[in-house]
Amino acid sequence: MNYHWNWGIFFEPNPMGTGTYLDMLLSGLVLTLKTAVLAWIIALIFGSIVGVMRTLPSKAAGWFGFCWVEFFRNMPLLVQLFLWFFVLPELLPKAAGLWLKQLPNAPFWTAAIGIGFFMSARVAVQLQAGISSLPRGQKMAATALGLTTVQGYRYVLLPMAFRIILPPLTSEFLNTIKNTAVAITIGLIELTGQARSMQEFSFQVFEAFTAATILYLLVNAVVVTAMRYLERYVAIPGYITGK
Amino acid sequence: MKHFRHIGLALAATFVVSQAGAEELTGTLKNIKDTGAITLGFRDSSIPFSYLDDNQKPVGFAMDICYKIVDAVKKELKLDKLEVKLNPVTSATRIPLMANGTIDLECGSTTNNADRQKQVAFTNTHYLTASRYVFKKSSGLKSIDDLKGKTVVSTAGTTNIKQLTEANVAKSLGANIIPAKDHAEAFLMVETDRAVAFVMDDVLLASLVAGSKTPDDYVISKDAFSKPEPYGIMLRKDDAQFKKVVDAATAALYTSGEGQKIYDKWFTAKIPPKGLNLNTPISAELKNEFAKPSDSPNPDDYK
Numbered sequence: 001m002n003y004h005w006n007w008g009i010f011f012e013p014n015p016m017g018t019g020t021y022l023d024m025l026l027s028g029l030v031l032t033l034k035t036a037v038l039a040w041i042i043a044l045i046f047g048s049i050v051g052v053m054r055t056l057p058s059k060a061a062g063w064f065g066f067c068w069v070e071f072f073r074n075m076p077l078l079v080q081l082f083l084w085f086f087v088l089p090e091l092l093p094k095a096a097g098l099w100l101k102q103l104p105n106a107p108f109w110t111a112a113i114g115i116g117f118f119m120s121a122r123v124a125v126q127l128q129a130g131i132s133s134l135p136r137g138q139k140m141a142a143t144a145l146g147l148t149t150v151q152g153y154r155y156v157l158l159p160m161a162f163r164i165i166l167p168p169l170t171s172e173f174l175n176t177i178k179n180t181a182v183a184i185t186i187g188l189i190e191l192t193g194q195a196r197s198m199q200e201f202s203f204q205v206f207e208a209f210t211a212a213t214i215l216y217l218l219v220n221a222v223v224v225t226a227m228r229y230l231e232r233y234v235a236i237p238g239y240i241t242g243k
Numbered sequence: 244m245k246h247f248r249h250i251g252l253a254l255a256a257t258f259v260v261s262q263a264g265a266e267e268l269t270g271t272l273k274n275i276k277d278t279g280a281i282t283l284g285f286r287d288s289s290i291p292f293s294y295l296d297d298n299q300k301p302v303g304f305a306m307d308i309c310y311k312i313v314d315a316v317k318k319e320l321k322l323d324k325l326e327v328k329l330n331p332v333t334s335a336t337r338i339p340l341m342a343n344g345t346i347d348l349e350c351g352s353t354t355n356n357a358d359r360q361k362q363v364a365f366t367n368t369h370y371l372t373a374s375r376y377v378f379k380k381s382s383g384l385k386s387i388d389d390l391k392g393k394t395v396v397s398t399a400g401t402t403n404i405k406q407l408t409e410a411n412v413a414k415s416l417g418a419n420i421i422p423a424k425d426h427a428e429a430f431l432m433v434e435t436d437r438a439v440a441f442v443m444d445d446v447l448l449a450s451l452v453a454g455s456k457t458p459d460d461y462v463i464s465k466d467a468f469s470k471p472e473p474y475g476i477m478l479r480k481d482d483a484q485f486k487k488v489v490d491a492a493t494a495a496l497y498t499s500g501e502g503q504k505i506y507d508k509w510f511t512a513k514i515p516p517k518g519l520n521l522n523t524p525i526s527a528e529l530k531n532e533f534a535k536p537s538d539s540p541n542p543d544d545y546k
Contacts, residue, residue: 003342200400
């Protein structure tokens with residue numbers, strides 16, 4: 001290899017005049033985290049609603065849940081973001097489309113909502129599986145106690161189901177963080193985007209992507225550790241999720 | 244007497260050639276001689292420098308220059324046959340592929356600047372381009388100052404977005420600068436009215452406009468954000484022997500007037516695959532450069 005390593009590059013000023021190259025990567029990391037957290041909140045809210053709907057006796061609810069999951073799960077994320085960002089505004093009435101296009105930070109909102117919906121389909125399936133894995137008697141017991149369907153879910157089924165699916169939810173959260181990298185296709189210059197900018201400016205490809213890799217690994221290590229603590233904190237001794 | 248001088252020159256020439264021949268081959272040249280093959284890196288959509296035609300074959304201004312270099316290498320190494328391998332590169336892969344020896348020459352539209360010279364070398368400049376912006380005729384922009392408070396797009400990681408950012412501060416334009424992933428996407432932003440202007444190398448803008456659905460709707464600004472910057476064919480750093488051959492080949496090409504001919508073929512005539520005509524006659528700066536070839540990364544050296 002005829003490559004000139006230069007690890008000092010991170011401390012050299014970047015050509016955008018926003019500090020060093022390291023600052024550039026860190027600003028990308030902040031954007032990655034913001035996008036991932038917002039997307040994860042959306043995914044949890046919509047995923048929970050749709051996941052519950054898929055387990056309700058109502059046919060209409062089940063059908064809606066089915067459509068939601070299949071729509072968001074079956075299209076590549078890259079294609080979805082492109083559709084939301086470039087195609088959707090063209091389909092709207094002209095004024096609405098123009099408003100949407102000129103929204104400040106349009107790539108950020110599109111990415112967070114797009115990734116959130118995409119991940120919500122996965123969360124929904126996980127939650128459905130969690131609820132289905134509970135013994136049938138749980139639901140019956142809730143009804144026998146005189147709880148309404150809402151109360152039954154709120155006080156009996158969901159607390160158990162969420163405990164069961166915490167470990168797979170952790171990996172879904174990690175996926176959400178990694179999926180934010182796709183947002184460069186709609187011009188969101190997050191961590192991967194900044195690493196690309198850095199290599200274009202300085203031609204120090206390997207340093208840029210090594211740094212990005214390490215930052216992703218660090219963030220994911222933090223998430224994994226935090227989720228472990230959460231699992232231990234909510235565990236109930238004697239149940240399958242607690243020992 | 245005249246005869247004697249000729250013979251003397253011929254003798255001297257023979258002596259020089261045999262000297263060169265006796266020199267131990269190193270680096271890329273040795274590799275080419277050993278393998279009987281040279282690998283060119285090409286871009287798939289850098290019109291008209293290096294792109295795929297309708298047969299998926301890479302063509303373009305930079306490709307033509309590279310083939311001339313290949314001829315010179317073949318002659319230098321006295322090879323009967325030199326296989327030319329083609330390898331696609333993107334702006335993200337060109338450096339790793341050059342560094343690990345996959346490609347020997349990168350034939351595209353890579354700006355030669357001082358930062359990049361820390362990593363790679365460039366041969367004589369084959370194009371000079373200034374940073375300008377494209378906008379829709381209907382938006383009625385006239386100068387850089389008209390971009391005040393508007394949304395302007397440029398491609399992330401380019402020298403252009405850097406110049407735009409600098410101008411934004413220096414002229415206190417307060418423009419909202421958004422980075423795009425690539426040129427096609429940035430142009431799409433202007434096409435769909437997400438941004439009023441796209442700042443990029445003027446030649447790339449010309450090809451995007453020529454290839455758009457309605458070329459007549461777009462205008463490229465007279466105002467420029469920068470002095471014309473040089474494009475060069477990229478090669479590995481610290482390979483003096485190979486660079487010497489490549490530099491000699493490009494210098495001979497440009498000074499002989501053949502460079503101008505190749506230029507006209509790609510910039511003032513219809514080009515494949517769609518028969519677009521970029522209508523960009525050679526600039527005075529490039530004409531001077533062709534007369535006195537240079538591999539300087541400094542825009543001030545090209546007047």
